[in-house]
Amino acid sequence: MPLVCLTDFQAYAQEHLSKSTWDFIEGGADECFTRDDNMAAFKKIRLRPRYLRDVQEVDTRTTVQGEEITAPIGIAPTGFHCLVWPDGEMSTARAAQAAGVCYVTSTYASCPLEDIAATAPRGLKWFQLYMQPDRQLNKQLVQRAESLGFRALVITVDAPKIGNRRRDFRNQLNLKMNLLLKDLRSPKERNSMPYFQMSPIDSSFCWNDLSWLQSISRLPIILKGILTKEDAELAVKHNVHGIIVSNHGGRQLDDVPASIDALTEVVAAVKGKMEVYLDGGIRTGNDVLKALALGAKCVFLGRPVLWGLAYKGEHGVEEVLNLIKNEFHTSMTLTGCRSVAEINQDLVQFSRL
Ligand SMILES: Cc1cc2nc3c(=O)[nH]c(=O)nc-3n(C[C@H](O)[C@H](O)[C@H](O)COP(=O)(O)O)c2cc1C
Numbered sequence: 001m002p003l004v005c006l007t008d009f010q011a012y013a014q015e016h017l018s019k020s021t022w023d024f025i026e027g028g029a030d031e032c033f034t035r036d037d038n039m040a041a042f043k044k045i046r047l048r049p050r051y052l053r054d055v056q057e058v059d060t061r062t063t064v065q066g067e068e069i070t071a072p073i074g075i076a077p078t079g080f081h082c083l084v085w086p087d088g089e090m091s092t093a094r095a096a097q098a099a100g101v102c103y104v105t106s107t108y109a110s111c112p113l114e115d116i117a118a119t120a121p122r123g124l125k126w127f128q129l130y131m132q133p134d135r136q137l138n139k140q141l142v143q144r145a146e147s148l149g150f151r152a153l154v155i156t157v158d159a160p161k162i163g164n165r166r167r168d169f170r171n172q173l174n175l176k177m178n179l180l181l182k183d184l185r186s187p188k189e190r191n192s193m194p195y196f197q198m199s200p201i202d203s204s205f206c207w208n209d210l211s212w213l214q215s216i217s218r219l220p221i222i223l224k225g226i227l228t229k230e231d232a233e234l235a236v237k238h239n240v241h242g243i244i245v246s247n248h249g250g251r252q253l254d255d256v257p258a259s260i261d262a263l264t265e266v267v268a269a270v271k272g273k274m275e276v277y278l279d280g281g282i283r284t285g286n287d288v289l290k291a292l293a294l295g296a297k298c299v300f301l302g303r304p305v306l307w308g309l310a311y312k313g314e315h316g317v318e319e320v321l322n323l324i325k326n327e328f329h330t331s332m333t334l335t336g337c338r339s340v341a342e343i344n345q346d347l348v349q350f351s352r353l
Pocket residue numbers: 024025026038076077078079106107108128156224246247248249250251279280281282300301302303304
């Protein structure tokens with residue numbers, strides 16, 4: 001049977017991955033309330049279609065940080081792709097390049113950045129950084145990414161400590177994952193160390209440290225994980241170039257708002273001074289349309305990309321991306337939007353349910 005929607009890929013991945021890998025991907029923090037709310041919140045928004053417009057030509061293209069992409073849909077940073085498919089992030093990068101979308105590569109990639117850059121040299125890639133306690137290591141990572149052609153730095157702010165992922169605790173997953181990390185080791189260590197302790201994320205990193213990052217790199221800085229107007233205003237004050245409204249797919253702090261519910265407040269606070277993106281719970285083309293209507297410039301997919309990777313590697317990720325791009329094209333056509341610029345908040349209403 002063909003896979004016709006993203007949740008078909010989810011069912012395939014659940015059937016074919018080991019229990020511990022499946023649990024790692026699907027799991028959320030604590031009771032998984034926010035993970036599930038990310039999806040449920042989209043269902044409280046209804047569409048207000050406009051008809052009798054000429055929709056023979058519908059153009060899904062847009063830009064992020066000045067670079068053109070084929071649709072406002074990208075790949076969120078997720079770690080450890082080699083758990084899911086042998087050449088992991090290299091497959092993901094090639095699929096993103098073929099689909100013409102932005103791929104945000106994680107600090108916890110299981111392939112070296114050099115290999116990822118070499119396998120998809122024309123694809124738009126951003127590098128996600130979990131600040132490490134060792135400043136020198138951060139500097140090396142940032143400068144390596146910049147010299148390899150990554151076009152922006154995505155600083156994840158919602159993980160000064162890893163959330164309580166009960167499934168991973170039960171499966172005692174850590175050792176297996178530590179072995180997969182490559183970029184946090186020196187080149188000499190990369191192939192020789194039998195055991196590597198994942199270094200903790202720097203929990204002392206704060207707003208004033210952003211100027212240090214700005215001093216070592218010319219790349220635009222995007223903060224991932226902002227959920228409040230207060231932090232959005234601080235992001236403006238500190239001259240960052242973008243925000244990804246995100247709750248880490250519900251994997252960090254449980255009981256925070258669904259990403260789509262936090263979006264409006266953040267968009268209002270930045271007053272158009274930077275691009276605002278969203279990830280969390282995007283599963284259909286209509287979800288993409290709703291996020292754009294509420295002010296997101298682009299959305300990013302986390303788990304669905306890993307489901308595609310588990311299905312057929314590079315080609316599975318491409319199928320996932322093309323499927324949601326096609327759905328988004330349909331959503332635009334059926335609501336009367338000929339270009340991404342025509343998507344606005346008049347297209348949505350909040351249901352009373
Ligand atoms: C398996 C997995 C690994 C992740 N690894 C990272 C990571 O390394 N860095 C990061 O900033 N976010 C990470 N995230 C969070 C995603 O970037 C994203 O915020 C989230 O998955 C979006 O929600 P969705 O899965 O509902 O699309 C991870 C998420 C998952 C599911």
